[in-house]
Amino acid sequence: MTLPFKHLFALLSCIPLAVYSAPMSYKGSVTTMTDLSKRYTSVETNYAYDAKNAVGVKLFHMDNNDRQRDGFEINHLHRVFRSNQKHSQMNVWLSGGLGYLEGSNERAGNDSNVSTAFISPALQWDYETKRVFLLASHQLIRGDSINHDTTKLKAGFSFYETSYDETQPWLILDVMNINGINPRPEVTPMLRLINKALYLEGGVSNMGNPRFHVMYTF
Amino acid sequence: MKKLWLILLLMSSNLWAVSQKIEVNGMVCAFCAQGIEKSLNNINTTKDVYVNLDEGFVILESQSEGVAEEKIKKIIVDAGYDVTQISLIDDTADKIRKQYEKK
Numbered sequence: 001m002t003l004p005f006k007h008l009f010a011l012l013s014c015i016p017l018a019v020y021s022a023p024m025s026y027k028g029s030v031t032t033m034t035d036l037s038k039r040y041t042s043v044e045t046n047y048a049y050d051a052k053n054a055v056g057v058k059l060f061h062m063d064n065n066d067r068q069r070d071g072f073e074i075n076h077l078h079r080v081f082r083s084n085q086k087h088s089q090m091n092v093w094l095s096g097g098l099g100y101l102e103g104s105n106e107r108a109g110n111d112s113n114v115s116t117a118f119i120s121p122a123l124q125w126d127y128e129t130k131r132v133f134l135l136a137s138h139q140l141i142r143g144d145s146i147n148h149d150t151t152k153l154k155a156g157f158s159f160y161e162t163s164y165d166e167t168q169p170w171l172i173l174d175v176m177n178i179n180g181i182n183p184r185p186e187v188t189p190m191l192r193l194i195n196k197a198l199y200l201e202g203g204v205s206n207m208g209n210p211r212f213h214v215m216y217t218f
Numbered sequence: 219m220k221k222l223w224l225i226l227l228l229m230s231s232n233l234w235a236v237s238q239k240i241e242v243n244g245m246v247c248a249f250c251a252q253g254i255e256k257s258l259n260n261i262n263t264t265k266d267v268y269v270n271l272d273e274g275f276v277i278l279e280s281q282s283e284g285v286a287e288e289k290i291k292k293i294i295v296d297a298g299y300d301v302t303q304i305s306l307i308d309d310t311a312d313k314i315r316k317q318y319e320k321k
Contacts (some may be wrong), residue, residue: 004229025250025253025297025298025299026256026257026296026298027256027296027297028296042298045242051295051296051297051298052297064318079298082244082298083244084242084243084244084300085243085244086243086275087245087246088246089250128247129246130246133226137244161271161272162248162271163250163270163272163319164269164271165248166248168247168248181240194247194249194313197252199249199250215249217249217252217253
């Protein structure tokens with residue numbers, strides 16, 4: 001990780017985590033999310049300035065031994081659609097980001113450095129009940145000679161329903177692919193624990209890599 | 219005499235409290251619902267809030283008079299959910315909380 005990004009990561013890591021199951025929360029809220037894994041690490045914070053829109057900043061690091069990428073972006077998230085039913089919720093989210101990315105391919109024996117602005121539009125669909133969770137998202141990450149388009153699929157179920165104050169355990173199957181970073185889609189069975197403000201996911205992928213996702217709302 | 223005043227004061231504070239039952243669509247997990255709880259707690263007359271995920275309702279207990287329905291609806295919609303019904307109820311939020319805890 002290059003020096004300026006190390007400082008930015010350290011700075012964002014000091015922000016109290018405030019996170020959600022959806023990519024944003026209620027009007028006036030601040031949300032911070034973090035993903036930790038061997039190939040992809042990110043820290044993201046956004047502010048919901050109304051019920052459907054949020055602006056945020058994100059830092060990420062990609063690494064597949066052959067190439068590294070460090071990126072910073074500012075983004076805007078918009079909830080395009082929500083269907084609230086008695087026992088379910090469905091959302092469609094659209095986001096757009098603009099950022100700067102740098103990195104290298106030197107460990108592959110190819111001494112080329114990368115440094116480019118990029119755009120990162122994304123579309124996400126999710127559906128959940130008290131027992132079932134489904135999510136599909138696709139994000140383009142495109143810059144000059146860069147394509148790290150990212151696809152995520154998640155599906156899972158909770159072991160049992162809980163009351164508002166209890167911890168609810170879920171089993172989630174997470175499939176993630178980052179073009180140019182993952183040799184093939186990485187599949188991770190994850191245990192998810194939700195207790196009001198705290199949202200944790202952890203598992204080990206089919207490639208033997210641990211993955212963690214933490215969200216906290218305050 | 220002091221005890222009597224204290225008892226009267228406690229009784230009167232309960233008499234002035236008003237509880238509203240808000241039926242909410244889309245409230246499927248505690249992680250999302252806590253936005254509703256926080257927003258309702260930010261109303262300065264709020265005494266207690268009870269969220270029931272199982273039945274999909276929230277009890278808002280307020281000091282003095284109840285909160286205007288339009289204000290409640292706006293808070294719930296800003297949290298991302300839909301209100302299907304708001305009604306006044308006699309029980310306190312804590313009494314309903316205890317009823318459901320026993321089940």
